[in-house]
Amino acid sequence: MELIMNLSINGLATGMLIFLLAAGLTLIFGLMDVLNFAHGGLFAWGAYSGVWVYSTTGSFVLAIGGAILTGLVLGFITEKLIIQPVYGNHIQQILITLGLMLVLSELLKVVWGPNQISAKTPSYLSGSWELGDVIIIKYRLFIIIMGLLVFGIVQFILKKTKIGLVVRAGVLNKEMVEALGINIKRVFLWVFMCGSAMAALGGVLLAPYSGVIHAEMGMEFAILAFVVVVIGGMGSFPGSLFAAMLVGLAGSFMAYYVPDLSLAVNMLLMAVVLIFKPKGLFAIKG
Amino acid sequence: MGKRYQLSTLVMIIAGIVLLAVPYINDSRSFLILMTQIFIFAVFAMSYDILIGFTGIVSFGHAMFFGIGAYATGIILDRFEPTVPTLLISIAAGILLAAVVSFIVGLLTLRLKSHYYAMLTLAFSGLFLVAAEKWRTLTMGNDGFTFRVPDILKDRMDYYFICLVVMFIVYFLLKRITQSPFGKVMVAIRENEQRVESLGFQVLYYKIIASVIAGVIASISGSLYVLSLRFANTSVFSMDTTLDALLMTIIGGVGTLVGPMLGAGLIEFAHHWLTELAKEHPIFERWLIFFGILYILVVMFFPAGIIGTIHGWGRKRILQRKSVKEQKSPAG
Numbered sequence: 001m002e003l004i005m006n007l008s009i010n011g012l013a014t015g016m017l018i019f020l021l022a023a024g025l026t027l028i029f030g031l032m033d034v035l036n037f038a039h040g041g042l043f044a045w046g047a048y049s050g051v052w053v054y055s056t057t058g059s060f061v062l063a064i065g066g067a068i069l070t071g072l073v074l075g076f077i078t079e080k081l082i083i084q085p086v087y088g089n090h091i092q093q094i095l096i097t098l099g100l101m102l103v104l105s106e107l108l109k110v111v112w113g114p115n116q117i118s119a120k121t122p123s124y125l126s127g128s129w130e131l132g133d134v135i136i137i138k139y140r141l142f143i144i145i146m147g148l149l150v151f152g153i154v155q156f157i158l159k160k161t162k163i164g165l166v167v168r169a170g171v172l173n174k175e176m177v178e179a180l181g182i183n184i185k186r187v188f189l190w191v192f193m194c195g196s197a198m199a200a201l202g203g204v205l206l207a208p209y210s211g212v213i214h215a216e217m218g219m220e221f222a223i224l225a226f227v228v229v230v231i232g233g234m235g236s237f238p239g240s241l242f243a244a245m246l247v248g249l250a251g252s253f254m255a256y257y258v259p260d261l262s263l264a265v266n267m268l269l270m271a272v273v274l275i276f277k278p279k280g281l282f283a284i285k286g
Numbered sequence: 287m288g289k290r291y292q293l294s295t296l297v298m299i300i301a302g303i304v305l306l307a308v309p310y311i312n313d314s315r316s317f318l319i320l321m322t323q324i325f326i327f328a329v330f331a332m333s334y335d336i337l338i339g340f341t342g343i344v345s346f347g348h349a350m351f352f353g354i355g356a357y358a359t360g361i362i363l364d365r366f367e368p369t370v371p372t373l374l375i376s377i378a379a380g381i382l383l384a385a386v387v388s389f390i391v392g393l394l395t396l397r398l399k400s401h402y403y404a405m406l407t408l409a410f411s412g413l414f415l416v417a418a419e420k421w422r423t424l425t426m427g428n429d430g431f432t433f434r435v436p437d438i439l440k441d442r443m444d445y446y447f448i449c450l451v452v453m454f455i456v457y458f459l460l461k462r463i464t465q466s467p468f469g470k471v472m473v474a475i476r477e478n479e480q481r482v483e484s485l486g487f488q489v490l491y492y493k494i495i496a497s498v499i500a501g502v503i504a505s506i507s508g509s510l511y512v513l514s515l516r517f518a519n520t521s522v523f524s525m526d527t528t529l530d531a532l533l534m535t536i537i538g539g540v541g542t543l544v545g546p547m548l549g550a551g552l553i554e555f556a557h558h559w560l561t562e563l564a565k566e567h568p569i570f571e572r573w574l575i576f577f578g579i580l581y582i583l584v585v586m587f588f589p590a591g592i593i594g595t596i597h598g599w600g601r602k603r604i605l606q607r608k609s610v611k612e613q614k615s616p617a618g
C-alpha cells in the first residue's frame with residue numbers, strides 16, 4: 001500500500017510537469033488551430049533562464065517569474081514573426097516551427113554554453129515528509145499543486161470570464177468577433193504568449209526536479225507532450241490533464257514493476273488509444 | 287513535359303560523367319569522403335522527398351529508417367564474417383525491417399491528419415533512439431561499436447564509385463516511380479486528398495506504399511552511411527538526422543528529385559566549410575543556427591526551394607509565351 005502511494009505521487013508529479021508543457025500546446029492548438037513544434041524550445045528556454053535567475057538572485061519565486069517573462073517575450077516574438085504569416089496552413093506551420101525549434105535550442109548553447117547545467121532545489125522545498133511509511137517529497141507535492149493551480153486558472157478564465165468567452169467565440173467565428181469590434185489578432189497573440197509562458201513555467205519547475213538541464217531536454221519533453229496531446233485528444237484541456245496523469249503514472253509504475261518496458265510504455269499507451277479511438281480519449285468535435 | 291524529362295535525363299548523364307571523372311582530378315582523402323557523404327545523404331533526402339514533396343506527408347521520424355539500415359548492417363557485419371554475402375544479407379535485413387516498420391507505423395498513423403502524423407512519427411523515432419541506447423547487449427548503447435567491412439569496400443575511391451552508382455540507380459528508380467500512374471496518384475493526394483478519395487482511390491493504400499518506398503530507400507542510405515564510417519552509434523536515430531533530410535529537401539526544392547540531391551550537396555559543403563571557419567570564430571561551431579534561419583526564410587518566402595523556384599521561372603516564361611501567342615493568333 002505504501003509502495004503504491006509512493007509510486008503514485010512520483011507518477012503524478014511527473015505527469016503534472018508533462019501537463020504544464022502539453023497544456024500550452026493544447027491551448028495553442030485547441031484555440032488557434034496552430035501546431036507549435038517549437039514548444040519544447042520555449043520549455044528549455046524557461047528552464048535555462050529560470051535557473052540563471054535563481055543562481056544570480058537566489059530567489060526561486062523570482063526564477064519562476066523570470067521564466068514566465070521569458071516565455072511571454074519569446075511567445076510575442078514567435079507569434080509576430082513566425083506564426084502570423086502561416087495561419088491556416090498546417091504543413092507550413094509544422095515546418096516553420098520545427099526550424100524555430102532548431103534555432104532556439106542552438107541559441108541556448110550560444111548563450112549558456114553546450115554543457116549541462118545543474119539546478120538546485122530551494123531549501124524550503126527540499127526534503128520530505130514521512131507519513132507512516134509513505135514518503136512525500138516536498139518538491140513533488142509542490143509541482144502537483146502548481147499543475148492543478150494552472151489547470152484551475154486556465155479553466156476558470158476560459159469558461160467563466162469575458163476574455164474566455166471572446167477567445168472561444170473567436171475560435172468558432174473569427175469574422176463575427178471582429179465585426180463586434182474586438183481585435184482578434186491581439187487576442188490570439190495573448191493566447192500564444194500564455195501558452196509559451198506555460199511551457200517556460202514547466203521548464204523552470206522541471207529544473208530542480210531533474211537536477212540538471214541541457215539543451216536537448218526541450219525535444220525529449222516535447223515528445224512526451226505530443227504523446228499526451230494525442231492520447232488526450234487534440235485541443236481538449238481536461239483531456240490533456242487526464243492523459244498526462246495517465247502517462248506519468250504508467251511510467252512510474254512500469255519503472256518499478258517492469259523496468260524493461262518503462263521506456264516503451266508511452267508509445268504502447270498511445271498505440272492502443274490510436275487503434276481504438278484515433279482521435280484521442282477526449283476528442284472535441286471537428 | 288516529355289521534353290523536360292529528356293532534358294533532365296541529359297543533365298543527369300552529364301553530371302554523372304563529371305562525377306565519375308572527379309576522383310581522377312582531385313583524389314584527396316577528405317574530399318572523397320565529403321563527396322561520398324553527399325551521395326549518401328542525397329539518397330536519404332530523395333527518399334524523404336517521396337513523402338514530403340510528392341505525397342504531401344510530413345514525417346519527423348525519417349531518421350528511424352536511416353537508423354534501422356545502419357544498425358542492421360553494422361550488427362550483422364559485426365557478428366558474422368565480413369564477406370560480400372554477409373554484406374548483402376545485412377543490407378537486405380535493413381530493407382526488410384524498414385519495410386515492416388514503415389508499414390506498421392503507416393497503418394497506425396497515416397489515417398490521421400498531417401499534424402498527428404508528424405507528431406507520431408517523431409514519437410516513434412524517439413522510441414527507436416531510446417531502444418538503441420538502452421538495449422546495450424545488441425547496440426552497445428551510446429558508445430556505439432566499430433566493425434570490419436568486406437575488403438571490397440576498403441578503398442575510398444571504390445566506395446566513392448559505389449555510392450555514386452547507388453545514388454544514380456535510386457534517382458532513376460524513383461523518377462520511374464514518380465512518373466508512373468502510381469506517382470501521379472501520389473501527387474494528386476498532395477494536391478487534394480478529398481478529391482482523390484472521391485474519385486474512388488484508396489488514399490490510405492497509396493500513402494502506405496509511399497511511406498514503405500521512402501522507408502526502404504532511407505534504410506539503404508543508412509547502410510551506406512555506416513559502411514563509410516565502419517562505426518555505428520545512436521546518432522543515426524537522432525532528430526538531427528531527420529532535420530538534415532528536411533533541410534536538404536526544403537532548401538533544394540520539394541517535389542523534385544534533383545532538388546534534394548542539390549540540397550544534400552549544398553548543406554554538406556556548407557557544413558564542411560563552416561566547421562573550418564570555426565577555427566576563426568567559435569560562433570561557426572553553432573552552424574546549425576545559420577541553417578535554421580535560412581530554412582525558416584526558405585519556408586516563408588521560397589516554399590518551392592531552389593530547383594522549384596527555377597522551374598517556376600521556366601514555367602512562367604512558357605505561360606507568358608503561350609498567352610502572347612494566343613493574343614496574337616485571333617487578330618492575325
